[in-house]
Amino acid sequence: xxxxxxxxxxxxxxxxxxxxxxMLLGELLFGQGHRHAxxxxxxxxxxxxxxRVSLATVYNTLHQFKRAGLLRELAIDGAKAYFDTNTSNHNxxxxxxxxxxxxxxxxxIRIDGVPEAPAGMVISHIDVVVxxxxx
Amino acid sequence: xxxxxxxxxxxxxxxxxxxxxxMLLGELLFGQGHRHAxxxxxxxxxxxxxxRVSLATVYNTLHQFKRAGLLRELAIDGAKAYFDTNTSNHNxxxxxxxxxxxxxxxxxIRIDGVPEAPAGMVISHIDVVVxxxxx
DNA sequence: CTGTGTGCAAACTCTTTGCATAAGT
DNA sequence: ACTTATGCAAAGAGTTTGCACACAG
Numbered sequence: 001x002x003x004x005x006x007x008x009x010x011x012x013x014x015x016x017x018x019x020x021x022x023m024l025l026g027e028l029l030f031g032q033g034h035r036h037a038x039x040x041x042x043x044x045x046x047x048x049x050x051x052r053v054s055l056a057t058v059y060n061t062l063h064q065f066k067r068a069g070l071l072r073e074l075a076i077d078g079a080k081a082y083f084d085t086n087t088s089n090h091n092x093x094x095x096x097x098x099x100x101x102x103x104x105x106x107x108x109i110r111i112d113g114v115p116e117a118p119a120g121m122v123i124s125h126i127d128v129v130v131x132x133x134x135x
Numbered sequence: 136x137x138x139x140x141x142x143x144x145x146x147x148x149x150x151x152x153x154x155x156x157x158m159l160l161g162e163l164l165f166g167q168g169h170r171h172a173x174x175x176x177x178x179x180x181x182x183x184x185x186x187r188v189s190l191a192t193v194y195n196t197l198h199q200f201k202r203a204g205l206l207r208e209l210a211i212d213g214a215k216a217y218f219d220t221n222t223s224n225h226n227x228x229x230x231x232x233x234x235x236x237x238x239x240x241x242x243x244i245r246i247d248g249v250p251e252a253p254a255g256m257v258i259s260h261i262d263v264v265v266x267x268x269x270x
Numbered sequence: 271c272t273g274t275g276t277g278c279a280a281a282c283t284c285t286t287t288g289c290a291t292a293a294g295t
Numbered sequence: 296a297c298t299t300a301t302g303c304a305a306a307g308a309g310t311t312t313g314c315a316c317a318c319a320g
Binding site: 096104108109111115117118122125126132133 | 210211212216239240246247259262265268
């Protein structure tokens with residue numbers, strides 16, 4: 001639950017000017033707990049809320065947030081990019097039919113036996129996606 | 136290592152006519168052990184080999200093969216679709232810089248504590264991608 | 271022959287980019 | 296004022312589709 005003041009602070013720390021659009025998107029993303037969003041969803045929400053933002057700016061802002069470590073980008077179904085406000089290592093259910101993404105609690109899944117990274121490489125992240133289909 | 140004869144047989148079983156293009160792509164995909172490919176890679180290989188196939192046909196064929204259960208589609212980096220000739224449950228290293236995909240042996244990684252699928256849903260697959268960055 | 275497959279080009283979706291204008295400090 | 300951000304529209308990548316022609320059975 002991040003307040004308006006905290007969004008401003010968050011932007012300042014990330015070295016991003018607290019413009020109207022960034023404040024807006026920051027509040028949509030971080031204002032009520034963790035969430036998953038696509039650029040389109042956010043743009044739609046912003047417009048619904050009567051605010052003026054272009055889709056291009058939504059994309060730009062998402063990438064700036066990502067670069068600042070505030071978001072993680074998830075490649076789930078190829079078609080579109082999902083952004084996750086929870087940047088810690090956790091996993092996801094993906095409802096294939098609806099394209100919906102739901103967190104799996106952090107401590108639920110345990111992965112053993114991950115091979116070492118090849119020489120000169122480091123593991124940057126391990127993504128686990130549990131795909132769900134209607135029974 | 137699938138021979139030409141086996142590709143023809145494979146297509147027949149899948150209910151797909153063994154056309155020149157399908158034979159070609161089938162051999163590129165299944166001719167020398169398991170592999171990962173994008174539509175573009177295959178098209179390029181086919182053209183390099185002096186064969187005539189359109190990119191649209193490559194896409195169509197990949198989806199037909201997928202529908203027949205011969206391939207699995209992997210959503211790894213959002214930008215492009217990878218197809219994997221190994222349809223069994225195994226996992227992948229992904230070299231983020233190069234966009235390269237490498238298998239992790241099937242018995243290496245063990246996943247515990249996967250929550251049950253929500254009501255009315257079944258787990259269709261669990262994807263594990265170990266992302267690698269240069270050190 | 272009859273029906274399915276193919277090629278081409280055009281359409282489509284999602285995303286990125288270039289550049290003039292607007293807004294932040 | 297000076298710099299950075301935004302909006303728009305156009306471009307770009309990857310993928311899909313419609314339809315006439317070609318090929319397999």
